[in-house]
Amino acid sequence: MSVDQKAPRPSRRAMLAGAGLFTLGFHIPFKATAATLDGAPQAPEVNAWVVVKPDETVVIRIARSEMGQGTLTGLAQLVAEELGCDWARVTTEYPSPGQNLARKRVWGDYSTGGSRGVRDSHEYVRKGGAAARMMLVAAAAKGWGVPEAECRVERGVITHGPSGRSTTFGAVSAEAAKIAPPQDVALKDPKDWTIAGKPLKRLDTLPKLDGSQVYGLDLKLPGLLNAAIRDCPVTGGTVKSFDAAAVSAMPGVKRVIPVGDSAVAVVADTFWRAKTALDALAIVWDEGPNAAVSSETIAATLREGLDADQAFVGNKAGDVAGALKGAAKVVEAVYGVPFQNHATMEPMNATALWTPERCEVWTPTQNGEAALAATADAAGLPATSCEVYKIHLGGGFGRRGATHDWVRQAVLIAKEMPGTPVKLIWTREEDMTHGRYHPVTQCRMRAALDADGTLTGLHMRISGQSILAAIAPQRMVEGRDPVTFQGLNPGGPEAAIGYTIPNLLIDHAMRNPHILPGFWRGVNLNPNAIYLECFMDELAHATGQDPLAFRLKLMDKHPKHRAVLQAVAERIGWDSKPPEGVFRGICQTMGFGSYVAGAAEVSVSDQGEVKIHRIVAATDPGHAVNPQQIDAQVAGSFVYGLSAALYGACTVKDGRIEQTNFDSYPVMKMDAMPAVEAILMPSGGFWGGVGEPTIAVAAPAVLNAVFAATGKRVRHLPLRDTDLRRA
Amino acid sequence: MARLTVNGVVREVDAEPDTPLLWVIREQIGLTGTKYGCGIAQCGACTVHIDGAAVRSCSMPLSAVEPGQKIVTIEGLAPGAAHPVQQAWAELDVPQCGFCQPGMIMASAALLAQTPHPSEEQIRQEITNICRCGTYNRVLAGIKLAAERGQSG
Structure with missing residues (x-):
């Protein structure tokens, strides 16, 4: 197994000549003769996704970008699973964007963000692998003059059952390339997977160990x-x-x-x-004119938005104003997050x-x-x-x-x-x-509670920056930025709120400073989870209730949210007493199609130093393609999320970002890295992402634990700006 | 012309004396496994060995390299990437994007050369390289694994 390390510049002529027969719904104007993305001896592609060389090397084409998240290996597993090849002979290559254009987007969407690499393409890449297998089998059967149904495939070997004859993918791939692509392609039931769903090693590790991996910086x-x-x-x-x-x-x-x-x-x-x-x-x-802008002027603009009359509605139920008016108790708090650099x-x-x-x-x-x-x-x-x-x-x-x-x-x-x-x-x-920063927002949370301490109404007013307004205005919906409401949507498969609150209003007063925003890993799920999940913790404490029990009362109609939350509670030992001096926090959210929850154990010294001892994180992504890589993503997501929560802030003075390097923009290093226990609990029936969702539970789990330890509520990040020293 | 010994080979390089060793290695010598991450010795992506010690090459001018000093880069750490740290990294699938890993591996190898059996606390204090993908827990496990192998071997 390896990733091709040759100079990533295929001959354009060879690539154009490599146009395939197989389309799966994409129109292909020309026929296959040869495919040489790497300049090696030519072998015809079986279809756009699969090339089998005479030496049995299987080249799987990957449209999405590998940036460490493991999508290259995961997508190759999905193709290989349906192809039935020998995983040990799998290599990968990127077809170029120009080729995709020339071939009418045969490889579909190249966009690699929003934790969509696997979840948006799993079906057509699997069909690509399955169709290639069917064509290889058809070529072998044709050669033997036997029915295809009498042939079986195992690890790149095609065997004719009745006669016992066998051949290999490599031996028939040239003929397979001439076979008409099948119309009906059936996919395996995930419970029968032998390559996908398994904790296989990454395909791209070895060149990253000896300096031979070429990054853009290294190009010659x-x-x-x-x-x-x-x-x-x-x-x-x-x-x-x-x-x-x-x-x-x-x-x-x-x-x-x-x-x-x-x-x-x-x-x-x-x-x-x-x-x-x-x-x-x-x-x-x-x-x-922007030279007059500072973090203070931006904050003032956002504070004004907290009370503004006009706001875009993201989620609405019942009558919040009425609920607040008639409440036995009203709790209110304002939160805020700063800009972050990727x-x-x-x-x-x-x-x-x-x-x-x-x-x-x-x-x-x-x-x-x-x-x-x-x-x-x-x-x-x-x-x-x-x-x-x-x-x-x-x-x-x-x-x-x-x-x-x-x-x-x-x-x-x-x-x-x-x-x-x-x-x-x-x-x-x-x-x-000159980044494209995580957007700056503030949020006013206002809750109505009845005499029993049950949450009867919630107004969540987000004030601040829209990502789409700056970089994808065509995706705005009647002036509203729907991405603002990640994790707060009334329902749907992407990012739904996990609580039933009878009177609810979540709205957004858009305030766009000149500092350019961008999609920053986890996007708006991060602040939204901080706002909602820290505030839920506040409400539990304000009414003398256990933070887990308080949440569960609101989650009867949200069984998947509930299941991940209960899983982390059980693993962290929520019902038992933590070690002396250690305190716990818990939270949950949903985003990027997956349900996630987090729990943290922290201690805070008299001098106010926070030590995170242990993190438990649960993910239900529906289907899991490579559990050991999901484990790596979850652990890594806490580094990203906690770097921002604990240390990170890009501040503005005289119109410019003040932080210039890692000395002024500190990030988490190994000395602060907690143990992370990832619980993977795929419940099937849907496909969620894993690169981002657990970032969102990093900060609220830790901040809630810090409150438990100190009685101090950190509402404005980063945490290092709050004095946690014992009074 | 300055003379450097890099991975056992003597090289004549034509660079201004204040050029950081990192850029001499990358641009004059052409070994690009050593990475630029910050330029101010904060992230460790540029870590190389000089006479066996880990050095952040982005902040060491060419003029500060003394004649006869032996520089080793990630490309020269071990033939066939067979260093116990590299082997442990392969076994545990440590890298994600991998950009920081040459520096991480060089820092870890230097730590083990100096302290063959570091405590976890020592590892956490000594390895201060930055990884934004967040591979720290596998790096920690990798160093422990490499240390164990060193013991049995």
Whole structure:
């Protein structure tokens, strides 16, 4: 098993010639003759998803991007399961976005975000594997002159039962490529899976152990030059002037190039020389009106939204105003979360080669098709004259999926140097200050409780930034951003609230600061779970009830939410006394199609230092494709979620982000990493994601435990801004 | 021209003396397994060994490398990625995106060379590399596994 490590640049002609017969609903205009994504000896593709080489190597095509989340292995498992090949002979490759365009999107959607890699494509990739198996069997049966039904497949070997004759996938794949694709393709019952659903090792580990894995940062091309860039520190500002002559004679410098109206790049023989010259370059900015904005002015705008008359409704039931009026007790609290940077370990980068006829880009991207569109737009060429080669990502977390601002920059630079490939690398400082940040919001929670302490009404007013308004306005619904209400929806398979509250209003006063937002791993499920689940904890304490029991009373009609919550309660030992000095918190939510719950054990020293001893997290994703990778995703999600909850905040001063590197934007390291026990409880019948949902339960589980330990309610993140020292 | 010994090979490099060793290794020598993550010695993605000790190469200028010092990068840690740390990493499927892992592996290998049987607390204090995917618990298990193997071997 391996992932092909050859230079990720297939011959375009070979790829076009590799167009397949098999469509599964996608129209394919031409026939298969050969497929050589890697330049190896040619073997015809059986269909778009499967190539079997004469040496029995099985190449499975993966449309979604691997960024550490394991989707490459998981998707290959699904194809291999239906194909019936020998897993030990499986390799993978990315078909390029240009090929997908040329073949009428035969590989479907390339977008890799929203924990959708597996859950949105499981059916058609499995059908791709099953159809390829049927074609291979048909080719063997035809060769023997026997009925296909008398043949069986096991680990890449086709056997004719009655005669005992056998052959291999590799021996018949050329003939199989000529077989008409089947119309009816049946899929296995997941309970019969032998490859999918199993905790198999990742396919992409070995090159990550010896330095041979090529990331975008590592790409080498003949004649390659390197670029460093500085964009205006204030979003919306522009370049007034710069003194190129002062740095043009510095070692290695080739060009100083304005990029759009807001940035300047230096191109040199090496990146270090480009960066050194850029650091020496005097740039005068016109910072524009946003230069007056600060975290304080943004917070004031959001506070105003908490009481604003106009708000978009996300969930409504009964009469909240009436419930609050008639309540025995009203509890109110205001919460807030700051901007967060994705801080992928590999900074943004792209390599571009532009000529008047054609533009090629090599980049780590979560959405090859969107990268191709950005390339064509910046290049001034039709998409059919462009190509994007996807490189493994050094982290994505949503930053590399939606906007491709760094790709546009790279193409604009390359356009100034026709015929010369240029690699643009952002410094960490550029990356920290030009992110697409987790949106800033505040939230007022207002609850009505009856004399028995039962929750009769809840008004949840979110005030703050919309992601869609900034980067995907076409997805807005009558001015409303539905993504704002993740985890709070009245129902549906994606992100439904897990409580029945008779009088409910969840609404959003949209307030959009100039700092650009983006999809940040977990997206709006993260703040929404903090707001709702910490407040549920407040309500339990305010009425003298157990936080678990208080929730369960509201969950009769939400059995899947309830099941994960009960699972973590049982595992953490909610009914038993925790160790001396240790305190517990618990929470649940639903997002990205999966039901999740978390429980934490923490202690807080007299000096206010929080130590997280233990995390328990339960996930019901419906179906589980690779349990050991889900385990890794869940553990990792707590690092991401707790980094933000404990330490992370991007603050604004003079219109710009203040944090520039990991010294001012600290993240969790191993010294603070708790043990994570992941409970995987797939209940079947639906497909949920696993890359993101448990991030959302990280913060509320810990914050509720911190309250149990200290009596202090942390309502504004990060936690490090709250003084937890014992009075 | 400066002279460096990298993975047992003597290299002549043409770079300004203040160029960080990281970029000399990546751009002059062409070994890209050593990563750029922060440039200020915070994240450890650039970790290499100099005479066996873990060093964050992004913050070490070329001029600070002394003649005769032996530099080892992830590519030269062990033939066939057979170092106990690399083997443990493979067994436990430690990497996710993998970008931080060369530095993580080099830091771990240096720790075990110095302290063959570190306590968990020592590991947590000594390995300060940043991983944003969140592989820390498998890194911890990997170091323990490699240490056990070292003992039995």
